[in-house]
Amino acid sequence: MPIVLHRVDERLLHGQVVLGWGAELEPDRYLIVDDAVADAPWEQELYEVGLPDGVSAEFHSLDAARALYPEWSRAPSRSVLLTRLPSTMRALGAGGLLRGVPVNVGGIHHAGAREMVLPYVFLGPREREDLRALAEAGAVVTARDVPSARAISLERLLYG
Amino acid sequence: MSDAPLVRGVVVGHGGLAEGLVDAARQITGVDGEAISALSNRGLGPEDLRRRIEDALGSGPALVFVDLRMGSCGMAARRIARERPDTAVLFGVNLPQLLDFVTHRDLPLGEIVERALERGRSAICRDEEPDGAHADRSAPGR
Numbered sequence: 001m002p003i004v005l006h007r008v009d010e011r012l013l014h015g016q017v018v019l020g021w022g023a024e025l026e027p028d029r030y031l032i033v034d035d036a037v038a039d040a041p042w043e044q045e046l047y048e049v050g051l052p053d054g055v056s057a058e059f060h061s062l063d064a065a066r067a068l069y070p071e072w073s074r075a076p077s078r079s080v081l082l083t084r085l086p087s088t089m090r091a092l093g094a095g096g097l098l099r100g101v102p103v104n105v106g107g108i109h110h111a112g113a114r115e116m117v118l119p120y121v122f123l124g125p126r127e128r129e130d131l132r133a134l135a136e137a138g139a140v141v142t143a144r145d146v147p148s149a150r151a152i153s154l155e156r157l158l159y160g
Numbered sequence: 161m162s163d164a165p166l167v168r169g170v171v172v173g174h175g176g177l178a179e180g181l182v183d184a185a186r187q188i189t190g191v192d193g194e195a196i197s198a199l200s201n202r203g204l205g206p207e208d209l210r211r212r213i214e215d216a217l218g219s220g221p222a223l224v225f226v227d228l229r230m231g232s233c234g235m236a237a238r239r240i241a242r243e244r245p246d247t248a249v250l251f252g253v254n255l256p257q258l259l260d261f262v263t264h265r266d267l268p269l270g271e272i273v274e275r276a277l278e279r280g281r282s283a284i285c286r287d288e289e290p291d292g293a294h295a296d297r298s299a300p301g302r
Contacts, residue, residue, distance in 0.1 A: 011205075011232040014231035015174065042242075
């Protein structure tokens with residue numbers, strides 16, 4: 001399984017991902033799909049701090065990620081793919097690119113009109129629509145912050 | 161003591177770590193919230209965390225103590241320090257380091273940073289007898 005985790009997390013590459021999920025999945029690389037970070041070398045340096053030896057991070061725009069995704073999914077290396085926003089994952093999965101793929105919602109925090117659904121997931125109308133569309137395009141969306149936690153279904157996220 | 165403003169400390173960490181460290185530092189030294197405050201990243205997105213750290217720092221010189229260099233706390237602190245020349249960031253915070261900080265806030269920020277680095281590192285040690293004691297005990301003829 002070349003891409004061992006698809007995750008939406010506002011913090012992108014952080015302790016929960018590298019230490020929690022990283023210990024469980026032992027990825028070789030992190031694929032960060034985010035237009036802003038892909039264009040900001042200084043930000044990339046921040047994210048690369050603390051990566052385990054032998055583990056790399058790559059930063060790609062959404063357009064580049066859509067073009068590279070078939071290659072990533074065939075690659076022998078074990079990758080974790082991260083987006084900051086549900087809208088980015090939705091756009092990545094448009095046209096069925098993520099059909100049948102589990103997508104983990106790991107951290108969407110309070111801002112603006114978002115309301116708490118789980119302690120680590122706050123959703124507003126925009127995020128709800130993005131997650132619904134992502135699932136309609138074939139992705140299997142659940143929420144789970146760390147591997148030891150129970151996965152929460154999209155239905156429960158959207159409808160309680 | 162100089163007339164320069166006292167350096168303010170903000171401890172930022174995961175879970176309840178920062179609150180625990182600051183509570184311990186206050187209990188031991190009796191310093192108040194003006195000297196040092198605590199922030200957790202629990203439940204906060206990157207922007208909220210950054211805003212709260214900035215609020216806690218105030219306008220004068222400040223030192224941000226962070227638990228992990230990697231992750232949202234370290235990221236937020238480094239982003240702030242990049243835009244605030246009178247703000248420094250240290251990673252791997254520990255209690256001996258904080259105790260030294262709260263009793264030397266009148267020093268220049270650069271000097272405080274060097275002290276905090278030295279105190280923080282030297283506080284991590286193993287429980288053993290001084291080198292001399294070991295040498296004596298293993299000496300031939302004893």
